[in-house]
Each structure stands twice: as C-alpha cells, then as structure tokens.
Amino acid sequence: MPLSTQQQQQIHTYLSTKLRNNNCPYCSSNNWSLYEHMVFAPIISGTTIQAGTGLPIVVHICNTCSHIRCFSALTMGVNP
Numbered sequence: 001m002p003l004s005t006q007q008q009q010q011i012h013t014y015l016s017t018k019l020r021n022n023n024c025p026y027c028s029s030n031n032w033s034l035y036e037h038m039v040f041a042p043i044i045s046g047t048t049i050q051a052g053t054g055l056p057i058v059v060h061i062c063n064t065c066s067h068i069r070c071f072s073a074l075t076m077g078v079n080p
Ligand SMILES: [Zn+2]
Pocket: 024, 025, 026, 027, 028, 029, 062, 063, 064, 065, 066, 067
C-alpha cells in the first residue's frame, strides 16, 4: 500500500526539522523523491530470516544520481 498523504506529510515535516544538510553525499544535489511505499528489512538470525519481524523503512531517492537513503519509520513515528 502506498504511503498515505498524512504519512508523506509527517515524513516531510520530520525530515525538514531534523536534517541539517539535505544534499546528496555523492552528487551534492538537493533533489530527493520519497519512494511511494514503505519497505521492510527483515531480521536475520544466523542464516534464517525471522518471519514477521523486521524494521519498516522510509526511502528517499536522489533524482540526480539515484543514491538511496533510508530512515527508520519507527523512530520517525510513522506507523506502517
Ligand atoms: Zn545524488
């Protein structure tokens, strides 16, 4: 399910208040797109992926060089 308008606004507000430097570390542009879906990083224990556990992630993509940066949705207070 894509991020809701409310979630997108919450993410924008969070990042605009927390980031001191919003430039891409690789190309120095300041042209990011919010990926329309939250993604999920599974927890791995040894060689086994633990079903149903993991970290929800908000993804920003640099529109100039395609670099991806990730933020914890839980820390941001954005519920999956
Ligand atoms: Zn870039």
